[in-house]
Amino acid sequence: MRNAPRIIAATAATAATFALALGGATAAYAGHDSNPSDKVASYSYSLDAVQPGTVPMSEANGTTRVKALPNGKLQVTVEAWGLSPNLPHAMHLHGVPGDATDMACPGPAAAGGDGVVTVLDGAPFYGGILTSLTSTGDVSPASALALDRFAMADASGYLYYQRTFTDAAGYADAGTVQVVVHGIDFDGNGMYTFNEADPFSSRSSSLGAGIPLEATVPVLCGGVAN
Numbered sequence: 001m002r003n004a005p006r007i008i009a010a011t012a013a014t015a016a017t018f019a020l021a022l023g024g025a026t027a028a029y030a031g032h033d034s035n036p037s038d039k040v041a042s043y044s045y046s047l048d049a050v051q052p053g054t055v056p057m058s059e060a061n062g063t064t065r066v067k068a069l070p071n072g073k074l075q076v077t078v079e080a081w082g083l084s085p086n087l088p089h090a091m092h093l094h095g096v097p098g099d100a101t102d103m104a105c106p107g108p109a110a111a112g113g114d115g116v117v118t119v120l121d122g123a124p125f126y127g128g129i130l131t132s133l134t135s136t137g138d139v140s141p142a143s144a145l146a147l148d149r150f151a152m153a154d155a156s157g158y159l160y161y162q163r164t165f166t167d168a169a170g171y172a173d174a175g176t177v178q179v180v181v182h183g184i185d186f187d188g189n190g191m192y193t194f195n196e197a198d199p200f201s202s203r204s205s206s207l208g209a210g211i212p213l214e215a216t217v218p219v220l221c222g223g224v225a226n
């Protein structure tokens with residue numbers, strides 16, 4: 001059965017699994033400050049490859065800007081190069097809800113024995129999902145894997161994303177979130193699928209045996225702490 005091409009669809013069950021596995025960081029920021037005299041806080045940083053160089057198609061790079069606007073809105077911009085082309089890339093604000101805690105990004109050493117930094121390998125570094133950086137619709141952790149609503153890389157692997165969120169989780173801690181971009185088409189077949197003939201594409205996501213590793217594997221991460 002795993003030989004059959006299976007493109008990951010944005011099922012609610014899959015998304016819920018993803019959010020749960022990452023701690024389901026859904027705590028509300030009910031008390032955040034929307035005082036109109038707040039200053040704009042803007043954080044720009046690089047997005048760096050998290051995988052060992054031996055992982056195919058993983059040497060991307062990028063930049064991001066997280067801007068907390070005084071009206072309670074959060075603007076997130078992501079620009080990346082070298083991503084797997086013509087595919088959507090799940091992206092999230094990761095972190096720890098509540099008191100500001102600056103997390104970090106995993107490096108290649110987090111890969112462990114299997115040679116790949118999986119979502120769960122990275123979670124102790126970047127925390128759970130605070131906000132799903134979708135292009136339209138819901139932005140909660142429940143949309144973590146809603147691949148039909150994430151930005152696509154173009155044919156050259158370039159991706160541009162910008163969205164302004166209202167009451168996004170992460171607003172209160174805009175300086176402590178990590179931006180994580182996921183998805184690597186290891187075998188270059190243009191799909192996030194299982195491919196038993198490929199040593200990487202044959203693997204399951206750390207989030208579930210039915211999900212291809214390709215769809216969820218982190219490729220880029222960045223944050224103020226890094």
Ligand SMILES: [Ca+2]
Nearest residue numbers: 185189191193
């Ligand atoms: Ca593939």
Ligand SMILES: [Cu+2]
Nearest residue numbers: 091092180182
């Ligand atoms: Cu993520």
